[in-house]
Amino acid sequence: MKFSLGSTFKILFVLGVAVIASARVSAQSLGDYRSVSSANWTNVSIWQVYNGTSWTAATSYPGQLVGTNDVYIQGGYSVTISSNIPNAVNSLTVGDGSGSTDNFYIGSTSSLQTQLITIADGGLAEWISNVSFSLPSGAAFVIDPGGTLANDNPCNSAKRLIIGSTVYSTCNGGAGTDYSFDDLNDSGGSISVSASSNSPICDNETLNLYSNPSGAGSSGATYSWTATAGPVGYTFNSTDENPVVTNLSAGSYTFSVTISDGTVTNTDSVDVTVNSSPTIVLQPTDQTVALGNNGNFSVTATGADTYQWQVSTDGGSNFVSTADGSEYSGSQTSNLTVISPDPSKNGYIYRVLVSNSTNSCSPTTSDEATLTIQTGTVITNRKITFRVNQN
Secondary structure, eight states: OOOOHHHHHHHHHHHHHHHHHHHHHHOOOTTOEEESSOEETTOGGGEEEEOSSSEEEOSSOTTTSTTEEEEEEOTTOEEEEOSBOOSOEEEEEEOOSSSSOEEEEEOSSEEOOOSEEEEOTTEEEEEOSSOEEEEOTTOEEEEOTTOEEOOOSSOOTTSEEEETTEEEEETTSOTTOSEEHHHHHHHTBSSBOOOEEOOSEETTSOEEEEOOOBSTTOTTOEEEEEEEEOSTTOOOEEOOSSOEEOOOOSEEEEEEEEEEOSSOEEEEEEEEEEEOOOEEEEOOOOEEEETTSOEEEEOEEESOOEEEEEEESSSSSOOEEOOSSSSEEOTTSSEEEEOSOOGGGTTOEEEEEEEOTTSOOOOEEOOOEEEEEEOOOOOOOOOOOOOOOOO
16 A cells, blocks of 8 residues: 555554543543443433542532542543533543544533533534533633534524633624634634643753643733742743743742633643752862872762762863772762872873762763872982091
């Protein structure tokens, strides 16, 4: 079978989406729900709940009680929401990418207290009546590649997606709203952000924050970044889409970004870890030793548990790591011994790299120290004879 480059890319893309969708569904946590049959949302028998060890038959529907985590409509089943669900749901994902269509139907005027609905690969959301479906302020209705928001049966302005107090979208874009269901399909859903960063970093490195905007209205949107957690006294504010942060001290941070198109907003957060680079408190110093004696270099560092001494034989242009043997001992400790150096080592330069094995920070390099070997002058005693004349 012959494939074009374009068809190969499409196959790889679909496979990638399927893998992501599968991973999303299988990564269960305590309080997750999944569909095992088709019926109304409030029909307890169509749900299983994850108890931390295994999936078991649910005794309440998602959002009936406090404590619902993530909810998955999957397995080719159809779930219809027809009422206001009283308690919060962490998220709803429709579609498992398995090939069968997983359906989320809006049957009557209803609401779901969640900040995120994702119509994933193989998922379909459809208003089957001329009604409104409401999400809380700041929520996102995301449509992944392979997911669909139906725009038929028939399409009119009475089929409404409401976010907060705003009629965000109607099927045909009427009723004074800015977006139709087609607009949402084309742009990946409602306006949203998915905060990320290059964390973990070290305290001498730059932090890059990314908002990853998507959805209708994301082009030309405004951004507001803040630090919602960090070391005592730390504050941060930025209106950049992807801000760059410098001079962070070691610690744990949380940065939040809010996107707005002037009508609705969406907020997401990212946790950041800044590791501490080792600090050298006492640097190695130049050493002068007599021929035949050992040379000793030492370093004192905080936050370090790994050491590697290096030597340069060409005046500091190039350094190579030392190793324990007949010439050196303590090559990977805080104290290096140069064993009985011969005159050829006169002028050799030494330094040490200190690091911490528990983080990814680059080693801290010490100052350079020079070894000087004193050869001295050998004096030979000679016998001197004195003659004394006697008169």
